[in-house]
Structure formats: C-alpha cells, structure tokens
Amino acid sequence: MAGFTPLTGGCLCGAVRFEVRVPADDVYHCHCSICRKLQGALMPTYVVVPRAAFIVTQGADNVTRYDSSERIHRFFCSTCGARVYEHSTEQPDDIWYAAGSLDDGADPRTEDANFRHIFWESRNGWYEPKDTLPKIIAFGDD
Numbered sequence: 597m598a599g600f601t602p603l604t605g606g607c608l609c610g611a612v613r614f615e616v617r618v619p620a621d622d623v624y625h626c627h628c629s630i631c632r633k634l635q636g637a638l639m640p641t642y643v644v645v646p647r648a649a650f651i652v653t654q655g656a657d658n659v660t661r662y663d664s665s666e667r668i669h670r671f672f673c674s675t676c677g678a679r680v681y682e683h684s685t686e687q688p689d690d691i692w693y694a695a696g697s698l699d700d701g702a703d704p705r706t707e708d709a710n711f712r713h714i715f716w717e718s719r720n721g722w723y724e725p726k727d728t729l730p731k732i733i734a735f736g737d738d
C-alpha cells in the first residue's frame with residue numbers, strides 16, 4: 597500500500613520478529629473460550645491482514661505451532677511462549693496477528709476499519725467491556 601510505513605512487532609523475548617506491510621480493515625477482541633485459555637487473558641485482540649503482507653523477519657525456526665482444532669493453527673515463540681499469529685484453513689489467504697505484539701503500541705487499523713467484539717455470547721461473565729464497539733456473535737453476523 598502506497599505511503600504506508602510497515603509496522604514491526606515480535607514476541608516478548610525478541611527471538612521472533614515480524615513486519616506487517618498493510619493496515620488492517622478488520623480488528624477484533626475475541627471472547628471465545630479457546631482464546632481465553634490460550635492467551636490467559638479475558639480477550640485477546642487480533643488484527644487480520646492478507647497472509648502475503650505479514651512477514652516473519654526473524655526467528656521463523658523458533659516458532660511452535662499448536663492446532664487448537666483441525667482448522668485453526670496458532671503460532672508461538674518457542675522461547676518465551678508469546679503468541680504471535682494464527683491461521684485458519686477457512687481463511688487461507690489471511691493471517692491474524694496479536695495486536696499487542698506490535699512495537700510501541702502501534703495502531704494497525706485503516707481509518708474505517710471494523711473494530712469489534714466477537715463471540716460476545718461466550719464472554720467471561722465477571723467483566724464486561726463498556727465500550728461502544730459492535731458486539732457480534734460470530735463471523736458473518738454483522
């Protein structure tokens with residue numbers, strides 16, 4: 597994308613580094629029970645970009661893959677355990693990367709990006725975000 601300065605990010609220990617070459621049209625907080633366990637957080641935040649625009653620039657051989665289902669592959673740093681990106685065979689041309697792994701708190705969104713809560717019905721009961729972001733049940737419900 598013309599004029600877009602690539603974003604950089606990586607895992608906690610620095611072994612795995614990546615570059616993102618486009619801003620994202622789609623960002624979401626995921627409230628599904630699988631992400632909650634996997635992340636150890638109430639809601640990880642994902643950024644969706646075309647697979648070709650997400651480049652692992654360092655430490656590709658230090659990445660461990662965990663398949664939380666046949667379709668969904670999760671990629672972690674083998675050293676520090678930070679979750680860096682994910683891939684679903686249902687969206688073969690996209691990568692979901694962890695918003696929190698970007699350097700310096702960079703904002704990955706396009707100006708009119710969709711920023712949403714997803715799998716809202718599965719959210720943890722004791723904390724409810726009070727923001728005004730759209731809340732959808734699953735992909736395709738908006």
Ligand SMILES: [Zn+2]
Nearest residue numbers: 607609673676
């Ligand atoms: Zn690491």
Ligand SMILES: [Zn+2]
Nearest residue numbers: 626627628631
């Ligand atoms: Zn999830």
